[in-house]
Amino acid sequence: xxxxxxxxxxxxxxxxxxxxxxxxxxxxxxxxxGAEVLLVDSLIPEYGGHLFNIQQVREKVRVNISDVRDEHSxxxxxxxxxxxxxxxxxxxxxxxxxxxYTDLEINARAQLSILECCRKxxxxxxxxxxxxxxxxxxxxxxxxxxxHPLRPVDVNGxxxxxxECYHLLYHTVYGIRSCVLRLTNTYGPRMRVKDARQTFLxxxxxxxxxxxxxxxxxxxxxxxxxxxxDAVDALLMAAGNDHAGGHVFNLGGDCVISLxxxxxxxxxxxxxxxxVLRSFPPNRKQIxxxxxxxxxxxxxDALNWRPTISLRExxxxxxxxxxxxxxxxx
Amino acid sequence: xxxxxxxxxxxxxxxxxxxxxxxxxxxxxxxxxGAEVLLVDSLIPEYGGHLFNIQQVREKVRVNISDVRDEHSxxxxxxxxxxxxxxxxxxxxxxxxxxxYTDLEINARAQLSILECCRKxxxxxxxxxxxxxxxxxxxxxxxxxxxHPLRPVDVNGxxxxxxECYHLLYHTVYGIRSCVLRLTNTYGPRMRVKDARQTFLxxxxxxxxxxxxxxxxxxxxxxxxxxxxDAVDALLMAAGNDHAGGHVFNLGGDCVISLxxxxxxxxxxxxxxxxVLRSFPPNRKQIxxxxxxxxxxxxxDALNWRPTISLRExxxxxxxxxxxxxxxxx
Numbered sequence: 001x002x003x004x005x006x007x008x009x010x011x012x013x014x015x016x017x018x019x020x021x022x023x024x025x026x027x028x029x030x031x032x033x034g035a036e037v038l039l040v041d042s043l044i045p046e047y048g049g050h051l052f053n054i055q056q057v058r059e060k061v062r063v064n065i066s067d068v069r070d071e072h073s074x075x076x077x078x079x080x081x082x083x084x085x086x087x088x089x090x091x092x093x094x095x096x097x098x099x100x101y102t103d104l105e106i107n108a109r110a111q112l113s114i115l116e117c118c119r120k121x122x123x124x125x126x127x128x129x130x131x132x133x134x135x136x137x138x139x140x141x142x143x144x145x146x147x148h149p150l151r152p153v154d155v156n157g158x159x160x161x162x163x164e165c166y167h168l169l170y171h172t173v174y175g176i177r178s179c180v181l182r183l184t185n186t187y188g189p190r191m192r193v194k195d196a197r198q199t200f201l202x203x204x205x206x207x208x209x210x211x212x213x214x215x216x217x218x219x220x221x222x223x224x225x226x227x228x229x230d231a232v233d234a235l236l237m238a239a240g241n242d243h244a245g246g247h248v249f250n251l252g253g254d255c256v257i258s259l260x261x262x263x264x265x266x267x268x269x270x271x272x273x274x275x276v277l278r279s280f281p282p283n284r285k286q287i288x289x290x291x292x293x294x295x296x297x298x299x300x301d302a303l304n305w306r307p308t309i310s311l312r313e314x315x316x317x318x319x320x321x322x323x324x325x326x327x328x329x330x
Numbered sequence: 331x332x333x334x335x336x337x338x339x340x341x342x343x344x345x346x347x348x349x350x351x352x353x354x355x356x357x358x359x360x361x362x363x364g365a366e367v368l369l370v371d372s373l374i375p376e377y378g379g380h381l382f383n384i385q386q387v388r389e390k391v392r393v394n395i396s397d398v399r400d401e402h403s404x405x406x407x408x409x410x411x412x413x414x415x416x417x418x419x420x421x422x423x424x425x426x427x428x429x430x431y432t433d434l435e436i437n438a439r440a441q442l443s444i445l446e447c448c449r450k451x452x453x454x455x456x457x458x459x460x461x462x463x464x465x466x467x468x469x470x471x472x473x474x475x476x477x478h479p480l481r482p483v484d485v486n487g488x489x490x491x492x493x494e495c496y497h498l499l500y501h502t503v504y505g506i507r508s509c510v511l512r513l514t515n516t517y518g519p520r521m522r523v524k525d526a527r528q529t530f531l532x533x534x535x536x537x538x539x540x541x542x543x544x545x546x547x548x549x550x551x552x553x554x555x556x557x558x559x560d561a562v563d564a565l566l567m568a569a570g571n572d573h574a575g576g577h578v579f580n581l582g583g584d585c586v587i588s589l590x591x592x593x594x595x596x597x598x599x600x601x602x603x604x605x606v607l608r609s610f611p612p613n614r615k616q617i618x619x620x621x622x623x624x625x626x627x628x629x630x631d632a633l634n635w636r637p638t639i640s641l642r643e644x645x646x647x648x649x650x651x652x653x654x655x656x657x658x659x660x
Contacts, residue, residue, distance in 0.1 A: 097503070100446065101439070112431070112485070113431075147479070149477070149479065150480060152499070153502070154499065154503075155442070155496070159492065161491070161492070161495070162438065162489065165488040165491070166485070166488060169484065172483070172616075173427070173483075173617065287503065
C-alpha cells in the first residue's frame with residue numbers, strides 16, 4: 001500500500017539531509033502531496049547532498065544550507081514545522097573508524113541537540129528518524145527482527161544507536177512523538193555513486209557505467225535491498241500513523257541475495273560489464289557484519305508496509321537514471 | 331576470592347576518576363600491591379573527586395588534575411602505563427537530563443578520545459572500564475544477566491552504553507585489551523554523600539548523620555548493592571585475567587532488598603533515625619527503572635568473583651566511616 005498523501009497536504013515538513021539520496025526522493029513525493037517542504041542540508045562533498053537531486057521540484061521547496069551540528073540554525077528551523085524527517089547522517093563505516101569524532105558529532109551529538117530544540121521550541125513536532133541495520137552488528141540469527149541484540153561493530157553503528165536511543169527517550173520522557181526506521185541497503189536514483197560511502201552498490205554502478213570492472217569483496221554475503229520509493233513510503237507511513245510513535249521498525253527487501261548474485265544480476269540488466277572477486281581488504285573485514293537480512297513483519301503488520309518494487313525492477317530504474325545522469329554524480 | 335596483588339607489583343597503573351569514590355579505594359589497594367599509581371581527576375565539585383579520599387596514600391601516588399575531555403593531557407598521560415582503570419564519568423541520571431551535552435562529552439566523547447589515545451600512543455595498555463546497570467533500562471526479567479537487551483531510560487544510560495561499546499569495539503578491531511564491568515549500586519567509605527548524584531544511599535547516610543529524616547521514594551523497588559571493596563576486587567580481577575578482554579561482566583550484591591527494607595536496616599544499624607516514604611517526584615519517575623538486581627554468575631564463573639561483604643557489614647563500615655569523617659564530605 002502506498003502512503004496516504006492527504007496527511008501532508010498543506011503541512012510544514014522539515015527534512016534534514018534533504019538534498020541527499022533519500023531526502024530528495026522524499027521531498028519530491030511530499031511536494032506532490034501539497035506539503036510545504038523545507039530541506040536542510042550541509043552539502044558536505046563527502047556526503048550525499050546534491051542540488052541536482054531536487055531539480056524537478058527546485059522551485060517548490062525551500063532549501064536551507066546548514067549543518068545539523070549547528071544548534072543555532074536548527075533552533076530556528078524546527079519552529080513552526082509539523083513533521084521532521086530526520087535523515088541527516090554520516091553513513092560511511094570506514095570514515096567513522098578513521099574520523100570517529102565527526103561521526104559522533106553528526107550521528108549522536110547533533111541528534112541530541114535537534115531533539116533539545118524540538119523539546120524547547122516545538123514539542124508537538126512529529127519526528128521520523130532514519131536509523132540503520134548497522135546497529136545490530138553481526139547477526140546472531142536470520143532474519144533479524146527488532147528484538148535482536150544491538151552489538152554494533154563500528155563507530156558509526158555505536159553513534160547511530162545512541163542517536164536512535166535519544167529519539168526513543170525523548171518520546172518516552174518528553175512526549176515528542178518519534179518513530180525510528182532501521183533501514184537496510186537503500187538504493188535507487190540519486191544515490192551516491194561517486195564512491196562506496198553510502199553503499200558499495202553505488203560505486204559498482206559507477207564503474208559499470210564507466211565500463212570498468214567493479215570489485216566484489218568475498219561475494220558470499222547475503223543482503224536485502226530496499227528501493228528508495230519503498231523506503232520513502234515507509235517514512236511517510238510512519239509519520240502519518242498515530243500509533244507509530246515510540247516504535248522501531250525494520251525495513252527490508254523483496255528478496256535475499258548474495259553479493260555475487262547481485263553483481264551478476266546487475267550485469268545482466270545492464271547488458272554487459274564485469275567484476276572481479278576479491279577477498280576483503282583488512283580494514284573492511286574487521287567491521288564486516290557477515291550475512292544480514294531483515295524480518296520486516298512488524299512494519300508490515302503495524303503500518304501495512306512492504307517492498308513493492310522488485311530488486312530487478314529497482315536496479316533497472318536505477319541503471320536507467322545513471323545512464324542519463326551519471327555526469328552529475330561523479 | 332580476593333584479587334591477586336602480584337599482577338600489579340611494580341606496574342604502572344592509571345586510574346581516571348582516581349580521586350573519586352571507587353577510584354580512591356582502588357588506588358589505596360593498588361599502593362598496597364606495590365603499583366606505581368597515577369590518578370587523574372578533574373575535581374569537578376558536582377562529581378565524586380576529593381583529595382581527602384586518598385589521604386592515607388597521598389605520598390605514595392601521583393595525582394594529576396585534568397579532565398578526561400582534555401585530549402591533550404590524556405594523550406600524554408596514557409603513555410608508558412601498563413593498566414588503565416577507566417572510572418571517570420558523570421553519574422547523575424537527573425543531571426544527564428537537564429544537561430545532556432555534558433553527559434555526552436564525558437561519558438561518550440571522552441571515552442572515544444581516551445581509546446584513540448591508547449590506540450595511537452599505547453596500544454598494549456590493558457583497560458578495565460566501569461560501566462553501569464543503567465544501560466539495561468527497565469528490566470524485562472530478573473535477575474538481569476549480560477544478555478538482557480540494552481534499553482537505557484535516560485541520557486546517562488545512552489551515553490554510558492556508547493562509552494562501553496567503544497571499549498569493546500577497540501578491543502575487537504584494534505586489539506586494545508578492554509574489559510567492561512557493569513556496576514550496580516556501589517556503596518562504602520568515600521562515596522559521595524553530599525547529594526544523590528552518585529547514589530540515593532549517599533544522601534540518606536548524610537541525612538541520617540545530620541539527624542534529619544531522609545526521603546524514600548516509593549520504597550518497594552528491589553535493588554542489589556556492592557560494597558566498594560568487592561567492586562575493587564572485581565576491577566583488579568578483571569585487569570589481572572588474560573581471558574577477561576573483550577568481555578562484559580555484571581557485578582551484583584549478596585542480597586536483594588527493597589528500598590524500604592534498606593532504610594529500616596540502615597536505621598537499625600545506626601541505632602536511630604527516621605525516614606519519610608514519598609511518592610516519586612515526576613522528573614525522577616520518568617526515568618526510574620523499577621526493580622533491578624543482577625545475575626553475576628558470569629563473573630563468578632569466569633573470574634571467581636563474588637560479593638564477600640554482606641550488606642549489613644558493609645553498611646556498618648560505611649556508617650562508621652561517616653561518623654568519623656562526615657564534615658569532609660558535606
